[in-house]
Amino acid sequence: MTGSISALDAVKGRRSVRRFLPDPVSEPVIEAILQASSRAASGTNIQPWLVHVVTGKTRDSLSSAVLRAAEAEETSLEYPYLPARLKEPYLSRRRKVGFDLYALYGIDRHDMPARKAAMMRNFDFFGAPVGLFFTMERDMPQGAWLDCGMFMQNVMITARAYGLETCPQQAWCDFGAVVHAELGIPDDHILLSGMALGTIDPSAPENTLVSERAGVDEFGTWHR
Template structure:
């Protein structure tokens, strides 16, 4: 493990090799590495350079408390979404894409389609950061307009793209926003701020089967409209 970025990784490789890692090693990530990564990611563009993003880095006892409290809220059925992520009715082709990634992942885990208990346990692994020692939470003040959401998304993309240069991998986790009040309370995030997403950060377990999952992408020819 190294704190220094491996600058030999090409931008093309960094983007095309990005994966959502769902099993991490317990190895500690140094504070210096986390801050160096975030310093580099903060080169993300933002409207008029206002940089509306805020990041909460969660480790150690606070991480353990957060995992325990949110998992307990899940068991009690206390879901309260921070904001709507999907439309109320998910239509095609999006529904099929969503189902495919779910079924593919459950197959890797060895969970049958009718195994609801197994599915629930798989869900709960989200709230352990999939074993990653570092959790990141991206927030901003609620009164920002939609443009600021784009800015924050570009910061998140930079974090995920740059992480391999530090030997690290990530998993973006909007699932934490389904239990926003608990995250606000444990991390002392004021209600005037919105939690955009969580993210697991750490060293990937190269032996884990779930980390070999590669999701499909629609080719550009299917989502591009050419104007001549």
């Protein structure tokens, strides 16, 4: 059942949730979210996005496999997400959101084992019952990445109309080979991102994080 949230509220209230309740999400609701999200724009209507929905035993098996690989530091990077050297202002933004999150977790910024443990929670979908994996054919050029990003954003916004929240998780792409093997994703398809989907745990301190956004005066240029 959808709620009465407005489009503006759905966008402005979206955030990455990092602890979910175990409440199940029905397949008809997941399908409805994906179907509505498919209205995303795509160049010449190619609709390049593909989605793997992971629940139940498959979810648990994938989580265990990637956690084993992560513990053994057996990475298999699907693609570089950030440049090798991140410059300003991007570096400061990244550091601030990280430090703000550690503070809510109660983790000292120098406590590397605790920071690693927090990061590893990605691979249990932060407790969410549903994982989504977004892929497309590997030979698609840059424009298709834009299309898939718009589709993913639609998923995150549409989920809120169903009383659900999400966390996009590019961290899974550090172990792309494991995800490919566990889900039977062909080698000629690239893994773009994972995403946790479920009901927010309102008692979790980490879910109070609201990351800062630059003002329009910082990223907008007016040509009059």
